[in-house]
Amino acid sequence: MEQIAKLKELIATAEADADKFSKGNNAAGTRLRNTMQQLKVTAQEVRTAVTEAKNKK
Numbered sequence: 861m862e863q864i865a866k867l868k869e870l871i872a873t874a875e876a877d878a879d880k881f882s883k884g885n886n887a888a889g890t891r892l893r894n895t896m897q898q899l900k901v902t903a904q905e906v907r908t909a910v911t912e913a914k915n916k917k
Contacts (some may be wrong), residue, residue, distance in 0.1 A: 863906045870899045 874895045880888035 861906065861909070863902055863909065866902050867899065867906070870895055870902065874899065 874892055877888040877892040877895060881892055
């Protein structure tokens with residue numbers, strides 16, 4: 861699934877920004893919050909796709 865690859869990429873981005881934020885970079889905190897929102901949206905897309913595929917069977 862394409863969304864799983866996107867989730868992995870977002871997680872890697874979130875890890876990098878979380879590390880920078882923990883060192884005092886406030887801009888990284890803003891980026892981290894944005895990335896976490898993108899993770900939430902993408903995860904919901906995966907859930908919807910799985911439910912649709914399951915219901916087709």
